[in-house]
Amino acid sequence: MSILILAEHHDRQLAGATAHVAAAAQEIKEILGGDIDVLVAGENVSVVAEAAAKLDGVAKVRVADNAVYAHQLAEPMGALLAELAGDYSHVLGAASTTGKNVLPRVAALKDVSQISEILDVVDADTFKRPIYAGNAIATVKSSDPLKVITVRSTGFDAVGEEGSAAIESVETVVENSQSTFAKQALAQNDRPELSAAKVVISGGRGMGSGENFKLLEGIADKLGAAIGASRAAVDAGFVLNDMQVGQTGKIVAPELYIAVGISGAIQHLAGMKDSKVIVAINKDEEAPIFQVADYGLVADLFEALPVLQSALSK
């Protein structure tokens, strides 16, 4: 049996998460054999399909290009995947807001359980996943004939992009009279996507205001970093929720994570503790963030940040 991956895409671009999901699929394939197919569903998504065809290990890209799949609403996406799932033993998607929206729906339509946010493939039917905000790791085994899974990107290194899979179109068109897209407001900036960035710099309540997040921007520009925030900073209204790093926000694992004015609540640590190198800048030397930081700097962030920015300019 084969594996189907739901491609993650935004603005007619394949999202980086898909290459991580492909890596999880590759691990299952090494145990089970079979093929890895990718489903690209949306409207005017041929560019996405071409990008997906380059992912290493993918045999075939199936493209469902129709207005009904625009904005990837849960109802038509769920119905389409449930229809296609019959050919597969595993359906995998990213643990993104799209994957989490659609895949439980697919599982219920197929009368199987869904396995959320896997970090590790133990066997073709056994997976590790975080529970209790990452304070425990559960190993779960599925007895369902079809496994519907969301994959946490940080658990798997992305596959390469040297492939050349076949692209074929899916003719299935489902009806949707239940839900309609009204509008979307996405943050506009040139920075890398938070969950895929190699460097992330985040601000916490210690930043004092949304205005002060500008202090992070110059440094982020120098490092090519994405900018994140703790839940405390979001709750205080400094920045929008989509910048939140933590159990209730984005899970990140960059090469370098710089926590500025963040005390290090468990809920924040759950979102960034798998980063390769962690730097903490905080004026409170007792802050719990220092217990996980590789490099801690006890300093007033309003003094340290401008110095850091100029040091990076040298």
Added chain:
Amino acid sequence: MKILVAVKRVVDANVKVRVNGDNTGVELANVKMAMNPFCEIAVEEAVRLKEKGVASEVVAVTIGPKAAQEQLRTALALGADRAIHIQTEEHVESLVVAKLLATVVEAEQPGLTILGKQAIDTDNNQTGQMLAALTGMAQGTFASEVKVDNDKVAVTREIDGGLQTIELILPAVITTDLRLNEPRYAKLPDIMKAKKKPLDVKWPTDLGVAVQSKLTLLKVESPAERKGGIKVGSVDELVDKLKNEAKVI
């Protein structure tokens, strides 16, 4: 319009959970339990819709052990009109929860069913979506704003990168995200009144749903501990370490 709101009893969000000695789960003895925080937001939203005159009745439902009636009483104290307890002492996985809730939806015919987006114990984020699929309803997940307008509801959703607004034909399922509202605290007179509100107890067998798990929990472990590193004395030392020791910039 009637609103059905589902709640779950979980380990209190402020408890630092620990894996138990035989690696079968987390330590639950003498641990404070509470309503799942996302479910509190769901109850609050339902009650606000009733206060605005959009909803006529709020029915709270839970699936779980006898003790979960505490969380139903909390929902009643917060403003739900009546409660349904589907009692089982067994572990119930999301698909089974969704099947049990689907029988309640069938019987109660709510215009809106509101759930938390995920429970903070198993962190699955599945039940609302599964319920919507099983009942053939549309879903508005991770909601940060809900506006009911006649036979439709506009739901603003927290998605990666920003916000998305969709319109759903009622009846529909909504799951709550953190910024939807700030739940109130129950007042003492309301807690007293809640004790007299109706609470029906049903069993999964009454509803024709088998409580069976297709996922087996093999093991629960503590995550790898991360060790603290060193303190640096200055920004220059930090930059030097990042360049020459960690080699990440």
